[in-house]
Amino acid sequence: xxxxxxxxxxxxxxxxxxxxxxxxxxxxxxxxxxxxxxxxxxxxxxxxxxxxxxxxxxxxxxxxxxxxxxxxxxxxxxxxxxxxxxxxxxxxxxxxxxxxxxxxxxxxxxxxxxxxxxxxxxxxxxxxxxxxxxxxxxxxxxxxxxxxxxxxxxxxxxxxxxxxxxxxxxxxxxxxxxxxxxxxxxxxxxxxxxxxxxxxxxxxxxxxxxxxxxxxxxxxxxxxxxxxxxxxxxxxxxxxxxxxxxxxxxxxxxxxx
Ligand code: PEP
Numbered sequence: 374x375x376x377x378x379x380x381x382x383x384x385x386x387x388x389x390x391x392x393x394x395x396x397x398x399x400x401x402x403x404x405x406x407x408x409x410x411x412x413x414x415x416x417x418x419x420x421x422x423x424x425x426x427x428x429x430x431x432x433x434x435x436x437x438x439x440x441x442x443x444x445x446x447x448x449x450x451x452x453x454x455x456x457x458x459x460x461x462x463x464x465x466x467x468x469x470x471x472x473x474x475x476x477x478x479x480x481x482x483x484x485x486x487x488x489x490x491x492x493x494x495x496x497x498x499x500x501x502x503x504x505x506x507x508x509x510x511x512x513x514x515x516x517x518x519x520x521x522x523x524x525x526x527x528x529x530x531x532x533x534x535x536x537x538x539x540x541x542x543x544x545x546x547x548x549x550x551x552x553x554x555x556x557x558x559x560x561x562x563x564x565x566x567x568x569x570x571x572x573x574x575x576x577x578x579x580x581x582x583x584x585x586x587x588x589x590x591x592x593x594x595x596x597x598x599x600x601x602x603x604x605x606x607x608x609x610x611x612x613x614x615x616x617x618x619x620x621x622x623x624x625x626x627x628x629x630x
Contacts, residue, residue, distance in 0.1 A: 374606050374627070378581045381413035381600075382540060382607035383624050384439060384501060385614025386469060386588075391419065393426040400430035402617040407434045412628040413607065416467050417614060418501070421455055424463050439467035439501070442475060445488035457496035468493045469609075470500045471527060473546045483526035490527055494535045501540045501609060502527045503588070504567070508547035520563060521570045528571075533579045540584045541567055542609040548589025550611055554599075560587045561602035568604050593622035597629050 374381050391399065396419060418439035419427045427438045444454035460468060470493060471486035486502065493500040504523035506516045524541065531539065543563050545555050555563075564585045572580035587599050588609030599605055607627065613619040 374600055374629075375581075375603060376412070379584050379606050381627050382584050382586060383413050383415050383620075383627050384467065384540075384542075384586065384607065384609050385417035385620060386441060386472070386609055386611050387417060387419050387615060388441065388474070388611060389420060390615055391423060393423050396423045396426050397430045399615075399617060400427070400434055400436075403431075403434035403436065403621070406617060406621055407436075407624075410435065410624055413624065415624055418467065418469050421460075424460070424465060428464050437466050438464065439469065440465045441469050441472070443468050443470070443489055443493060445485065445492040447492075457492040457498065461496040461498055465498060467499045467501055467540070469542075470502050471523075472503045473505055473544060473549060477546075483523060486523075486527050487529045490531060490539070494531065494538060499538045499540060501542050501586070503542045503544050503609070505544040505546050505549075505589070511545070511547065516563065517566050520567060524567055524570045525574065528574065533575050536571070536575055536579060537582060540586060540607075541571075542586040542588050543567060544588035544609060550590070552590050554590045554592075554595050555587070557595075557598045557602055560589075560599055560605060564602065564604040591623060593619050593626065596623040596626035600627050601629060 416437040416439045418441045440460045443457050470489045475481040490500045504520050506519050548555050568580050584606040586607040586609045587605045591608040591610050592613045
């Protein structure tokens with residue numbers, strides 16, 4: 374983390390978990406244990422059908438509501454999809470874009486990720502752009518090239534002004550939901566390289582202001598060490614964000630500096 378130059382953001386990704394009733398219960402439980410958090414932004418990205426419920430329920434534990442996905446077209450015959458304007462109108466601040474599960478199961482490509490990034494930015498929200506390699510890609514030695522390509526594609530035609538609202542989440546696919554975490558050295562190296570790619574595109578001043586998260590089985594045991602790395606400015610947390618105590622422990626681990 375480097376709080377002097379950029380925001381620390383701890384964000385949950387609930388995926389396809391939690392009913393509206395469970396969302397209210399989670400908020401009640403968080404309210405009982407959550408201190409006033411000043412050292413980082415706390416976000417939870419919830420299933421679209423729970424956004425309105427979360428918007429009310431998360432007011433007191435002071436959790437910012439995010440969405441897990443968006444469609445890039447502004448409106449029209451796209452049954453089942455949600456536009457960026459629809460999310461923004463509900464008060465959504467952050468939208469996860471290009472999560473590996475969406476790339477894997479819903480045919481998301483670097484090009485659609487770029488379109489979604491623009492849609493989110495144009496609607497005044499902040500994209501959390503996920504990038505990451507599979508185990509096979511890591512073992513083939515192409516991690517750096519692949520991540521650089523994902524970052525460059527996602528940011529294609531994004532102005533320096535708008536880049537300030539982008540968050541990059543480095544999520545090695547082999548670490549998501551597997552209990553296997555990247556070592557802090559592995560995570561730090563890729564996050565440093567991501568900042569290098571952004572530096573080459575936008576210059577050093579812009580690059581040092583970008584929040585880069587790590588995601589992949591982050592939990593109360595490994596969070597402090599991961600977050601202590603200079604270029605890791607927060608976490609995108611799946612499983613552990615469903616449990617109030619665990620999520621709070623990670624939020625507190627971000628208060629380490
Ligand atoms: C994720 O869904 O982005 C994620 C990192 O999940 P988990 O923490 O469960 O690995």
